[in-house]
């Protein structure tokens with residue numbers, strides 16, 4: 001027995017040594033393995049990826065290879081060179097492991113290209129206006145029913161994050177999923193699951209957290225499971241169409257149920273936090289709030305609401321100020337990581353002509369949050385919220401430069417290439433509609449009783465997982481406007 005343990009330990013040590021003896025070859029990016037064998041930089045990466053990668057960029061420049069939990073990851077931070085990764089077929093977008101780890105989900109029969117096509121069909125074109133109309137109706141109903149039974153002259157109090165996320169989540173759930181009766185319960189359970197999601201992805205859950213995450217996932221599978229999955233009558237909704245798509249691809253009933261949680265997360269986890277940051281920036285920047293309110297005043301809301309069927313004022317009018325505020329919000333708070341796997345040894349060509357050899361089996365990672373989004377060469381005072389950063393008088397500003405070269409990618413909240421967000425148009429319409437509804441129906445203010453007038457800091461563990469979330473909340477108070485559109 002002792003001998004077996006001894007031999008196993010020896011084998012393990014040999015493996016660790018083998019892994020830690022990788023050396024940088026000619027033409028490869030700078031290699032930084034970190035001090036801890038096998039783990040490398042995993043701990044620092046998971047704690048605050050933005051801070052860590054900014055430090056690595058200062059040390060090594062726009063491209064470098066890191067050891068992270070046994071993997072070698074080449075990080076590319078030059079937006080002028082992003083296309084060499086985004087358009088390369090030798091770099092594959094593999095999400096199998098993550099789906100298994102986070103959602104306990106395996107979809108081997110689903111072709112990524114077929115799924116993308118299905119999503120495009122159901123979130124864009126004709127489907128987009130249908131979904132946007134349904135979303136508007138749900139948002140308005142929820143916002144107004146939130147006020148029912150309240151004395152109109154009394155202020156309601158809440159954290160701004162919870163206010164935005166719960167409203168947008170429930171309206172989104174009612175639009176895409178069935179069982180409107182359990183929207184509040186799904187939101188509550190989803191918050192528990194989402195709070196553990198980054199640790200699930202990094203396999204860093206403690207024992208108790210792991211139990212909570214598993215239990216929460218199971219509860220959500222049940223809550224999301226529509227009656228007709230168990231033989232009840234079918235209805236025609238986005239959710240039902242999605243299940244049909246899975247069935248046709250040969251996915252079994254259990255995995256169909258689990259896939260619904262993946263879709264709930266994909267479709268609902270970003271819009272609420274984005275609306276929180278947007279309203280938070282407006283509430284803490286008078287100049288921006290005045291500019292947005294003045295633009296809304298010019299929209300002539302009465303004019304469009306008298307039409308049959310009513311036209312969404314945001315479709316009927318251009319809103320360059322609100323558009324710039326949204327782009328600026330997302331520049332500061334959207335932090336996706338675009339990951340690819342190197343399928344076979346290849347040469348990566350940078351925009352400056354330099355070429356680097358990438359090894360088969362390594363990973364490549366783009367982190368647009370650091371550059372272009374927070375790059376001082378591209379955006380002056382990148383930490384500062386400037387509501388008109390993306391505004392050219394009455395049009396959107398889209399000319400930004402690095403090294404005197406005009407950039408194709410000057411902000412990338414929606415990803416790009418094969419990773420681009422399929423729900424981008426729907427998300428933009430939703431967030432703008434929500435802001436319009438809040439600003440026209442409610443008096444919303446920072447709750448001075450809490451003595452905090454600033455936005456909370458970002459939760460640093462969420463870098464890499466789409467929209468950032470705050471560490472804490474901004475307390476606000478709100479009441480229905482006496483006479484709407486009076487301002």
Ligand code: HEM
Pocket residue numbers: 116119123266267268270271274334336337338413414415418419420421422423424426427466467
């Ligand atoms: C502010 C809001 C949003 C942001 C910033 C955002 C951002 C993104 C990003 C960066 C990706 C690529 C992720 C990756 O490949 O790693 C993505 C994918 C996706 N998004 Fe969004 N998203 C938002 C809202 C939405 C909404 C409201 C929907 C639909 C209701 C949606 C549907 C999707 C879908 C279906 C994908 C997967 C695309 C694929 O795998 O091909 N998103 N989103």
